[in-house]
Amino acid sequence: MVIANGNTIILRDWIQDDFVLYKNWHDSKFEWTKLNGPYYPLKSAEELDQEIQLLKVNSKTKKRFVIANKATNTLIGTVSWYWQSEETNWISIGLAIFDEHYWGKGIGYEALSLWVDYLFSIFSEIVRLDLRTWSGNTGMIKLSEKLGFQKEATFRKARIVNGNYYDSLAYGVLREEWKNV
Numbered sequence: 001m002v003i004a005n006g007n008t009i010i011l012r013d014w015i016q017d018d019f020v021l022y023k024n025w026h027d028s029k030f031e032w033t034k035l036n037g038p039y040y041p042l043k044s045a046e047e048l049d050q051e052i053q054l055l056k057v058n059s060k061t062k063k064r065f066v067i068a069n070k071a072t073n074t075l076i077g078t079v080s081w082y083w084q085s086e087e088t089n090w091i092s093i094g095l096a097i098f099d100e101h102y103w104g105k106g107i108g109y110e111a112l113s114l115w116v117d118y119l120f121s122i123f124s125e126i127v128r129l130d131l132r133t134w135s136g137n138t139g140m141i142k143l144s145e146k147l148g149f150q151k152e153a154t155f156r157k158a159r160i161v162n163g164n165y166y167d168s169l170a171y172g173v174l175r176e177e178w179k180n181v
Helices: 016-025 045-057 107-122 138-146 175-179
Strands: 002-005 009-012 064-069 075-085 090-097 128-134 150-161 164-174
Touching (some): 009 107, 016 045, 064 107, 075 107, 090 107, 128 150
Parallel strands (some): 090 128
Antiparallel strands (some): 002 009, 009 064
């Protein structure tokens, strides 16, 4: 099921072919693993297999979708959401583009734009979305700002990457701001 159709990508539900690719992309040799939460340990093969089983079983929960190349329908990344506070209708979102050949080509911008549109359309009660990153991920910082997300918090020296401290950053956008972007 396609949930959003862009110029070069689609956001869609998982298909069987995605799971092998997803597992293969979770190897530390790939650049995206050095930028997407590198302060967390990589999942073991067993943990990754368990996550994939949950994705297969729980694909109907709709908290993670595939970013696929529109021409080939091949997985190139994912978008996700989770409750920051369900009691106050507060959602945080995520984006990962696995294949660095797609970086710097507007794919992240297109995917996150489609994702924000989609989430605001299916959750009428949501008034804000946010995303979290770290000061070493300049690509995500620039993308957040380009999309009109406002920097709302800096948690100084909250993340350790390769023995160095970095800030944790939070960006947010309100529904009424998004409509004006």
